Every structure is written in C-alpha cells, then in structure tokens.
Amino acid sequence: MKTQAVIDADAHNYINSIADLLPYMSERWQTYIRSSGMQMPPVSHLPKLYELAARRDAWPPGGGKPGSDPDFMREQLLDAWNIDAAVLNPLVGVSGIRNLDLANAAMRAVNEWVEAVWLSADERWHASITVNAYDAEASAAEVRRAAQNRRFNQVLLLVRSHAPYGRREFRPIFEAAADMDIPVGIHFGGGTGNPITAAGWPSYYIEDHTGMTQAFEAQLISLVCEGVFQSIPSTRVCLIEGGFAWLPALMWRLDKNYRGLRSEVPWLTEFPSEIIRRHFAATTQPMEEPEDPAYLLDIFKMLDCDQFLLFATDYPHWDFDAPDKAIPSVVPDDLRQKIMRGNALKFYEFQNL
Amino acid sequence: MSSRTFDIGPAEAFPIGEPRRVAVNGRALAVVRQPNAIYAARDVCPHQGARLSDGHATGTALPCLPGEEIVFGKIGEILVCPWHGWEYDLRTGRSLIDPEKTRIRTYPARIENGRALVEM
Numbered sequence: 001m002k003t004q005a006v007i008d009a010d011a012h013n014y015i016n017s018i019a020d021l022l023p024y025m026s027e028r029w030q031t032y033i034r035s036s037g038m039q040m041p042p043v044s045h046l047p048k049l050y051e052l053a054a055r056r057d058a059w060p061p062g063g064g065k066p067g068s069d070p071d072f073m074r075e076q077l078l079d080a081w082n083i084d085a086a087v088l089n090p091l092v093g094v095s096g097i098r099n100l101d102l103a104n105a106a107m108r109a110v111n112e113w114v115e116a117v118w119l120s121a122d123e124r125w126h127a128s129i130t131v132n133a134y135d136a137e138a139s140a141a142e143v144r145r146a147a148q149n150r151r152f153n154q155v156l157l158l159v160r161s162h163a164p165y166g167r168r169e170f171r172p173i174f175e176a177a178a179d180m181d182i183p184v185g186i187h188f189g190g191g192t193g194n195p196i197t198a199a200g201w202p203s204y205y206i207e208d209h210t211g212m213t214q215a216f217e218a219q220l221i222s223l224v225c226e227g228v229f230q231s232i233p234s235t236r237v238c239l240i241e242g243g244f245a246w247l248p249a250l251m252w253r254l255d256k257n258y259r260g261l262r263s264e265v266p267w268l269t270e271f272p273s274e275i276i277r278r279h280f281a282a283t284t285q286p287m288e289e290p291e292d293p294a295y296l297l298d299i300f301k302m303l304d305c306d307q308f309l310l311f312a313t314d315y316p317h318w319d320f321d322a323p324d325k326a327i328p329s330v331v332p333d334d335l336r337q338k339i340m341r342g343n344a345l346k347f348y349e350f351q352n353l
Numbered sequence: 354m355s356s357r358t359f360d361i362g363p364a365e366a367f368p369i370g371e372p373r374r375v376a377v378n379g380r381a382l383a384v385v386r387q388p389n390a391i392y393a394a395r396d397v398c399p400h401q402g403a404r405l406s407d408g409h410a411t412g413t414a415l416p417c418l419p420g421e422e423i424v425f426g427k428i429g430e431i432l433v434c435p436w437h438g439w440e441y442d443l444r445t446g447r448s449l450i451d452p453e454k455t456r457i458r459t460y461p462a463r464i465e466n467g468r469a470l471v472e473m
Binding site for chain 1: 413414417418419423434437438439440449450451455
C-alpha cells in the first residue's frame with residue numbers, strides 16, 4: 001500500500017571501498033592509497049551485531065554493500081515508500097584520516113562521488129556535504145564549493161568529535177554553512193579516539209547505541225553556550241539520529257543553570273531553550289517507543305515547537321523506521337503531516353519541491 | 354496607600370558594598386549602601402527563599418558577542434543570591450535573566466543627615 005508522499009531526512013549511501021573514491025582523487029593520492037593498501041577508517045568502534053548495521057534485506061542482489069547501489073536503493077527506499085526527497089548522509093570516516101592533506105582529498109572525493117553517482121541518478125536524492133572536522137578552514141572552502149549544487153543541502157558532522165562543535169575552532173564550518181544558506185547536520189556516530197561515553201569505554205553495541213544521546217547533549221550544550229547562534233544568527237542545526245525525548249529535560253536543566261551562571265556566558269541574553277527551539281531541528285529515527293505511545297504527545301508538548309521534528313528512515317540500517325508505522329497513531333494528523341513532510345520542506349528548502 | 358519613611362539607622366551601620374538585613378515595618382529588607390547610593394529590597398529570593406542579605410553586591414558581565422572583550426559593569430548595582438547565584442539589579446529589582454517575570458520588590462532609600470531612610 002502506498003503511503004502519502006514523505007520526506008526522508010536521513011538515509012545512507014555507502015562506498016563499497018576506498019576504490020570508489022579514487023576516480024575523484026589526484027594521481028598522487030591514488031598512488032598513495034593503492035601502494036599503501038589503505039582502507040577508509042571506520043566511523044564507529046564496536047561490532048554492530050548486524051554487518052554494516054544493515055537490514056538483512058538491504059544487501060543489493062547484484063552485489064556490493066547495503067546502500068551502495070543507487071538503483072536498488074531507489075527501488076527499496078524511494079519507490080517502495082513514496083519518498084519524494086531524501087537526504088543522503090554518507091558515513092565515510094574522512095575525519096579519521098590523520099594525514100590532513102589526504103583527509104581533505106578524501107573529503108572532496110566523497111562529495112564529488114555523491115554528486116556523480118547519486119545526485120545525478122535521481123532528482124529525489126539530496127545530500128549532506130562531507131567535511132573534515134580536523135580542518136575547519138579546508139572544510140569551509142569545501143562547503144562553499146560543493147553547495148554551488150543546491151541539492152547539497154546540509155553540512156554533515158558526526159556527533160562524536162574530538163572537541164564539541166561550539167568551540168571556536170569549528171566556527172569556519174558554521175560560517176560557511178550560513179553563507180551558503182544551508183543547515184549543519186550532526187549525525188549519530190563518529191569516533192576520534194575519545195571514549196565513546198562520558199564515563200569511559202563500554203563493552204557492548206547496545207551501550208554504544210543507547211548512549212549516543214550523551215554526545216548529542218554535549219554538542220547541543222556546546223553550540224548554545226559558546227554563542228554560535230549569537231555569532232552567526234542564521235545558523236540552523238539538525239540533530240540526526242539522536243532521538244528527541246531527552247530534549248525537554250536538557251532544556252529545563254540548561255535554563256535552570258543559566259539563571260545562576262549567565263554571567264559566565266554573557267552573549268546569551270535569552271533562555272537557552274528559546275535558542276534551541278529557534279535554531280534546532282531533530283530527526284525522528286530511531287523513534288523513542290514508550291510503553292504508552294501517548295507519552296510521546298507529552299514530549300511533543302514539552303518541546304513546544306511543532307516544527308522541531310523531521311521524519312527519517314535511516315535506511316539501510318537495521319533500526320530503519322517504516323514511514324507508515326514509526327509515528328504512532330495517537331499523533332494527531334496535522335502534526336503527523338508536519339513531521340512526515342512539512343517540517344523538512346521548510347527546514348531544507350528543497351529547490352525542486 | 355501612601356508610603357511612610359522609616360529611619361533604619363546611621364549610614365555607617367551599612368558598610369559600603371556589604372548587604373545588611375534589617376526589619377522594617379514587619380518586613381525584612383536587604384539594604385546595600387554604595388558610595389553614591391543606598392538600595393533596599395525584600396530580603397527573600399523568589400526562587401527558594403534565601404536571604405539576599407547573605408549574598409554579595411557586585412557587578413556583572415555585560416552582554417557582548419563571543420570573542421569580544423567581556424566588560425564587567427553595573428559595578429555595585431547587582432545583588433547576587435547566596436544560594437543559586439541569581440542576579441538582581443538593585444536599582445529596579447529585576448533579575449538579569451528574566452526581568453519581566455523574576456524580580457524582587459525594591460523600596461526607595463536615601464541617606465539624609467547621616468541617617469539611612471527607607472520609604473515603604
């Protein structure tokens with residue numbers, strides 16, 4: 001059964017290997033990669049229990065990794081679910097390459113590969129711009145280059161970073177995004193050597209996966225408290241694959257602390273929760289699934305911002321959210337329509353919809 | 354109801370910059386004398402009831418953009434709650450973070466002939 005047309009704010013396309021990027025790299029780096037046998041660094045650390053964290057049925061019948069075949073992904077995601085726009089977030093470990101020149105070459109190669117292989121394959125694909133978090137100046141230049149193609153409609157950062165993104169070293173990336181009038185997406189994953197929880201290394205993927213919200217909290221707090229939105233008022237940030245039910249409690253806590261600690265961050269002249277509601281959005285997947293679905297309505301009420309949530313599938317991952325089932329039936333139709341489509345239309349300003 | 358003027362003691366009973374608690378007409382006030390002014394406010398923080406007279410009178414970091422020099426201003430005009438650090442402007446009673454909703458009642462005060470006077 002066809003569902004109403006929806007927008008998918010988070011889907012993943014994959015390279016099969018670093019070889020897919022070689023056509024977009026200079027002779028110097030092609031030779032370097034071939035002769036060294038280098039592989040792309042991973043964007044996560046623990047075995048994910050499901051290979052490549054993928055749905056079992058997402059392996060393309062013609063071979064290759066889940067998310068690597070534009071035709072199969074079009075059929076299994078866009079056509080199957082009547083998705084008329086999807087934002088591709090390629091999870092390539094560019095920031096894990098320690099050689100900055102090579103990392104920057106890989107960064108650009110990923111974006112050129114996305115443009116050549118994906119954006120040209122179907123106009124429903126849109127994509128985030130891959131950047132190198134360790135080189136903000138080079139990343140900013142790449143954002144300004146890539147975003148000339150308006151179907152690149154977001155900058156992609158991974159939530160587990162070497163330092164929180166509000167710090168001034170990252171400001172050029174946010175300036176470039178604002179200059180190109182696109183949001184910055186902060187996506188689940190990453191890994192730079194820092195322990196992946198605030199209490200050190202866990203043992204299991206279930207801990208890794210559940211504890212990711214810590215990193216989202218750290219990034220959100222940093223972006224607000226460092227004054228990114230005062231320095232660059234047009235900045236918009238999408239929290240991708242981090243959930244959202246934790247946000248009301250964080251807003252309460254941050255507002256409370258602001259009352260007593262404001263003088264430390266005098267650029268903040270309003271409550272942090274007001275800044276968060278104005279500048280942030282979040283994708284739905286993986287939806288929190290409370291024992292009583294109606295609890296979600298309470299969370300929506302606490303968020304007090306019906307433009308906040310953007311539906312996402314996270315295809316081809318094992319925790320895929322189905323467009324017709326993920327948002328429980330207790331959610332009223334007008335809000336459901338905003339979540340499934342309207343909010344993303346406003347947030348990403350798709351040029352062709 | 355017209356206000357009355359109360360003599361709350363000699364000016365030197367209120368050391369410059371040090372909040373003092375006084376009971377006036379059945380109300381507890383936090384009184385702060387500065388070189389060119391004296392302020393009086395209800396001695397109760399509306400948050401959790403701390404005595405503001407146990408806090409300190411100081412200045413505050415004025416609003417600025419990130420990266421700009423942070424200027425410490427309103428010196429002597431800010432009363433900070435001793436418990437959770439909420440800041441109040443002694444001239445208006447308004448809190449710095451939520452001036453419309455979070456405020457303390459202030460009363461006109463002055464020094465006359467070496468005496469501290471409050472109108473209530």
